[in-house]
């Protein structure tokens with residue numbers, strides 16, 4: 010049978026833990042992890058560098074014509090190349106985060122990104138993570154998750170991340186970050202991502218909704234992995250993924266790793 014390999018879609022709002030979960034799930038089942046938000050971020054970075062207003066759809070569409078964005082899945086995480094240059098380290102700045110949400114509103118930009126993402130995932134064998142993967146990019150994905158959490162839990166996680174050793178969205182780790190600022194920025198982004206006219210953030214009708222508000226990373230992973238295992242067995246989809254499944258004890262997960270990214 011000439012069927013493509015497995016595609017798992019993970020969508021959800023900022024701070025729900027998508028990136029962390031997608032990374033572990035991909036490692037666990039021997040899949041590539043593709044983080045589509047990084048592509049919108051890279052394009053937003055180019056717009057900011059070129060002094061282009063992220064609300065100016067005509068100027069952004071012109072910019073897109075001469076832009077190349079490549080997402081590479083590496084064992085250490087995703088690398089994003091903007092016009093051939095690695096910008097992975099620059100796309101998490103707070104300014105870029107807000108601009109990414111703004112540029113992603115424009116239909117021409119979304120159409121371009123969706124084409125690139127379909128091309129990247131075409132052969133399957135991927136966990137693709139974003140806002141519209143199960144609804145638009147791969148409506149025929151084999152398994153779809155919508156990872157959610159209350160706004161309070163999501164902003165609390167971001168706040169902890171900001172006060173900890175990891176660089177974050179709302180401020181460099183060294184700054185004294187106000188939780189109120191993080192909460193406000195997260196809400197602004199939520200509003201924009203959920204209410205845009207083109208492919209707003211929402212669960213696909215056939216997505217499994219996982220609310221991580223009161224769950225730890227391990228609990229979320231256990232739940233998601235067991236659903237994947239069941240589906241693979243039911244649909245005889247990915248025997249090779251079941252075979253490569255790694256026992257949890259051999260996975261390297263930091264003791265303090267939490268649902269902080271994504």
Ligand code: DC
Pocket residue numbers: 023045046047049050106109110113138139140141142198202271
């Ligand atoms: O997942 P992230 O926070 O890195 O995404 C940054 C922005 O990109 C997000 O606010 C909305 C947009 N985005 C999108 O519209 N569709 C996707 N599939 C992924 C991200």
